[in-house]
Amino acid sequence: MTEADRRRTLLCALECLLLASGGPVPLRRLAHALQCPEEEAESLLEELQRDYQTRGLMVQHVAGGYQLCTRPQYADYVTRLVAQQPEPLSRACLETLAVVAYRQPVTRAEVEAVRGARSDHHLRRLVERNLIREVGRKPGPGTPILYGTTELFLRQFGLRDLNDLPPLEGRRVQDMLRPHGGQGPEEQGR
Amino acid sequence: MSEGRSPTVKAGEFEGPIHELVRRAHAGEVDLREVDLASMVRGYLEGLRQEVDLEEATEFLWAAAVLVEMKSKLLLPPKPAPPEAPPEEEAADLEERLRQHLEEYQVFREAAEALAALEAVQRRVFTRPADQTSAGELPLVGLTVDDLFAAFRRVLERSQRRVEEVPAEGVSVADRMRAILAALASAPEGVLFEALFEPESPRIVVIVTFLALLELVRRRRVRVAQTEPFGPIRLYAVGGAA
Numbered sequence: 001m002t003e004a005d006r007r008r009t010l011l012c013a014l015e016c017l018l019l020a021s022g023g024p025v026p027l028r029r030l031a032h033a034l035q036c037p038e039e040e041a042e043s044l045l046e047e048l049q050r051d052y053q054t055r056g057l058m059v060q061h062v063a064g065g066y067q068l069c070t071r072p073q074y075a076d077y078v079t080r081l082v083a084q085q086p087e088p089l090s091r092a093c094l095e096t097l098a099v100v101a102y103r104q105p106v107t108r109a110e111v112e113a114v115r116g117a118r119s120d121h122h123l124r125r126l127v128e129r130n131l132i133r134e135v136g137r138k139p140g141p142g143t144p145i146l147y148g149t150t151e152l153f154l155r156q157f158g159l160r161d162l163n164d165l166p167p168l169e170g171r172r173v174q175d176m177l178r179p180h181g182g183q184g185p186e187e188q189g190r
Numbered sequence: 191m192s193e194g195r196s197p198t199v200k201a202g203e204f205e206g207p208i209h210e211l212v213r214r215a216h217a218g219e220v221d222l223r224e225v226d227l228a229s230m231v232r233g234y235l236e237g238l239r240q241e242v243d244l245e246e247a248t249e250f251l252w253a254a255a256v257l258v259e260m261k262s263k264l265l266l267p268p269k270p271a272p273p274e275a276p277p278e279e280e281a282a283d284l285e286e287r288l289r290q291h292l293e294e295y296q297v298f299r300e301a302a303e304a305l306a307a308l309e310a311v312q313r314r315v316f317t318r319p320a321d322q323t324s325a326g327e328l329p330l331v332g333l334t335v336d337d338l339f340a341a342f343r344r345v346l347e348r349s350q351r352r353v354e355e356v357p358a359e360g361v362s363v364a365d366r367m368r369a370i371l372a373a374l375a376s377a378p379e380g381v382l383f384e385a386l387f388e389p390e391s392p393r394i395v396v397i398v399t400f401l402a403l404l405e406l407v408r409r410r411r412v413r414v415a416q417t418e419p420f421g422p423i424r425l426y427a428v429g430g431a432a
Contacts, residue, residue: 022318060315067317075314082316088309090245091196094302102301114298116291117252130410157305158312166304168297 007044010034011051014044015068024065024155063154064161086129096122097131101153101165105135105146123147131156197250201230208253209299215260216292222261227254259288329413329428338383338414341423342400345387361395366402374412374427383414383423 001009017025017033031041045066049059058071070078089097096119099111111119126132127147135148149162159165196207202225204211214220231254238247263285330338373381386403387396403425406412413426 019318070316072311072314075316078316088306088313091302091306092245092248094306094309095298098298098301098305101305102298114291114294116256116295117248127409133409133411156312157308158315159308166301166308168301 010036010040011044011047014041014048018048018059018066018068022067024060024063024067026065030066060158061160062158063151067155089129090122092117092119093122093125097126097149097153100126100132100147101149101162102168104148104162105138106148107138107144107146109144111147196253197234197246199230199250200233201225201227208250208257212253212256212292213296215257216289222257223264225257225261227257227261230254256292263288329407329410331413331415332418333414333416333423337416338404338423341383342396345384345400346393346396348387348389361398363398363402363405366395366399367406370399370402370406370425371411371427374425378427380415380424380426383425386425 013034014030017030027038027041027045030045031038034041034044036044045059052058056071056074057068060067060069095115096111099114100106100123103110103114108120108123111123123132127134129152130150131153132147133150134145136146137143138146153159154161154164196209198206199208199211201211204214204220204225211220211225215222215225234250234254370386373386386399391399403412407414411428413428414423415426416423
């Protein structure tokens, strides 16, 4: 088998792997199935990506892996055939989700302190939709539940990982990201 | 279509989303002392007669409360400083805290909008449905909740003969959930349903363990599978080991 044949075989095999698994597959597992180094799997992914440029499908790097999916511009056709996606999240749910995503792990009380509103209902909705989950308990009185985001969250928002979250606008971004306990020192000469 | 929106209000010269009013008041572009909040609230309530969008009403209530708090702070005479400096500092501190809180909240509002935009794109992207468990159904493979309940009944009958007092050590659903997850985490090949229940377990423990299992199934943390009718029921951790 020539090198070109081997490459062609791996490329087709990669396409099969992505179709068969449906959701995102980590590079490591793709390389393992292809029996090739990860760098080669990566370059195969790029080649496949290029091959697809004129087609309805695309390769997406999401949730720590690669997935084969439809291009957004054909969504209207697809939805006529297959079931709609779940309802979009309400504004309040999105806000709650944003706080959990950027501040995780975070307790309900911490979420409510930021939003200035009760959030238990929204947290429950997000857990039911599998976008957030309990990731542990915070030590201290009452050992409140800590929430974090799930892999589905990354997939549903097209994120590679949590570092891929859109940067928070505005000043003091690092302050926002740092969980603060109660009233910290607030002397900030301005 | 319950896309929560910022309710539109009319307050003096201002007419628009209430969050915009909060932002302007906060930025000092609107002097709240000049704004008749009561008639703003009345106007909103009148518009509410026909139909109440709870999500939106909540937004309104929250924003209105912020406005009232800000306005009351503006209207109150500055506290006389009886002993020394501290009270004034406290007031300034409170104002500063309120300001910071609003600022922080604003940042997360923007983040939520960015997430909404991402979601909107990704909603137009489809993958091949991987398996039944991600389709919003409960992760039960090859069996129904009734089958699971029947299996539970058998386990329960086993411990029926024993009359027990409730163990002094309280047993909670949360504890049992953690115990089940821990057991599953170390068993990628799955765990037999019966193995969850020690033969000598008091009934209360059996019941609470079963409740914990149902809760884990509901939260999609555990997948339950039966490969053939009346065959063994196995439990697997969901998503744990990729």
